[in-house]
Amino acid sequence: MKATFLTDTNAPLIIKEVETPVPADNQVLIKLAYSSLNHRDVWIQKGQYAGPRAGLILGSDGLGTVVGTGRNVDQTWEGKTVIINPSHDWGENPAAFGEQFKILGNPEPGTFAEYIAVDVQYVHEKPTHLTDIEASALPLAGITTYRALFTRAALKAGEQILITGIGAGTALLALQYAIAAGASVYVTSGSEEKIEKAKALGAIDGFNYKEANWFLKAKERTGGFDVVLDSASGKGFGDLIETAKPGGRIVFFGGTNGPIGNIIPNKVYWRNLSILGTTMGTLQEFKDMLAFTAKHHIKPIIDKVYPTLSDAQQAFDYMHEGRQFGKIVLTNV
Template sequence: MKAILLSAKNQPIQLIDAPMPTAGPGEVLIKLEAASLNHRDVYVQQGLYPGIKLPAILGSDGAGLVAEVGEGVDAAWRGQAVIINPAMHWGENPMFYGADFRILGMPDNGTFADYVAVSTTYIHHKPAHLSFEQAAAFPLAGLTAWRALMTRAGLRTSGLPEKVLITGIGGGAALFALQFAVAAGAEVWVTSGSEEKLSVAKTLGATGGINYNEPDWAKTLLTKTGGGRGYFDVIIDSAGGPGFAKLIDVAAPGGRIVFFGGTTGNITDISPPKVFFKQLSILGTTMGTEREFADMIAFVADKKIEPVIDEIVPLTEIERAMTKMNIGKQIGKIVLKISS
């Protein structure tokens, strides 16, 4: 089978002929139709990800058809269209993953290949309204956004709508957080350094947005919203860095700030009194449990949510796709079409 192999850190990826995996006990063999890129793939290639073990076939996200079933697996799975949960072996504690937790696509061989074998614990029926390319866009980024918004922030989905701010709109997880929040009935605002990305967010249901390159964008945002001491009940951030302090200013009293990235560096210059007098909660998160993935897929199916896809490219163009993701100019997910 064809597969994308990374043999060592800071080396080009290779399109190789790899041995066909087999479905072991409790597993299925999936003929992949589509996969999608994440920053994780780029960070692994650049040697910037913890616990790197190579060589490995990259790729965490995938959707396809069950080709074979292993021992002990219901034969009814054969031929079913499925989506893969890449967050494996979370463990018993829903608050924090255990020692055996791993993400598909390093160290275990991932989805940038014609076939992959996974346990039935981590497959779900593909929502009927989604194509394989659309389904493959959801797993890692969708799960990250779902846990951040629904579990860690505890977005209220009944009663008065909560007000949500999502920073750095344009990336996969941020866009999914926007779509999930809008579908749940929240009032959502966004930030971006791109006017084009702000416009796309509005087409997805954002009430408004602000360019974070504007001087004192936080003050301008509060003026737009009439926020006074703060406006947003929930803030979802993936940047961290010095700008994080401004999130304290725009958070409503009792607000929850959840972050899952640090692309702009360490968080600095936070005034402790602003946090404790406003009774704020600042929460870290990453990935999610098996239950959260199932809940996310059920919500996507119920609300008929479709991902924003920047581009669909053939497997042979993955190097260009990885470079594009590293530059960060995409709006939405970059998807690989595996099956020709």
């Protein structure tokens, strides 16, 4: 089969012929139709992510048709259109993953290939309200933002939330989930165009983080936020603390801008703020995410679809430039 292969750190992706996997016990074989990029794929290529940095088939999100089953798998899976939960081997503690935890695409062979074999417990039928392309873009962003918003931040109807870096697939899905939950949503971006697009999707207002003291303007205009959702970290993280209401929760799941800095401790403890890390989610949270997505007919925003796996490096470059508004999808041919 054809697969998009990372041979070394910072090396261009190549198309490589590899053996088509054979489903083991409790696994299904999926012929993939579409797969979706996440920032972790780019960071892995650049050697800025934990785990193996070479010899990988990348990709955590995908949709396809079950074309084979291993032993102990119900034969009714054959022919079904499915998506894959990329959060594997979480462990017994719902509060945090265990030592065996891994995310599909590193170290396990990922979805940027024609076929993939996956344990059946991680396979779910495609949500009926989504197109195949939309469904391929849901899993990683869906589980990440669902756990961040509802398990970690405990977001409630009527609360105000600030979502940073609007335009990313996770941020856009978080915007839709928060609105569906009855929250008032505000966003940040370095692009006025992206802020206007977010407002068209239901955000009340947005703030350009390239402007000096943008966080003071946000606090003055809104009175502060009950929840702040961030995926960038970096030196600007301290500015997010300025926007939080007393008792507020700041949840983050990424480090695009590097190590967190610029935090004044007493601004956290005097105001009883909670700073919460989160990564992916449990099997039950993935099921709950699918149910919530279907109930509210939420659809991932798609920015661009590339026609073949051979376009993967072009898609990676486009994502790294940060111009996208929504998910970037590959066609797995």
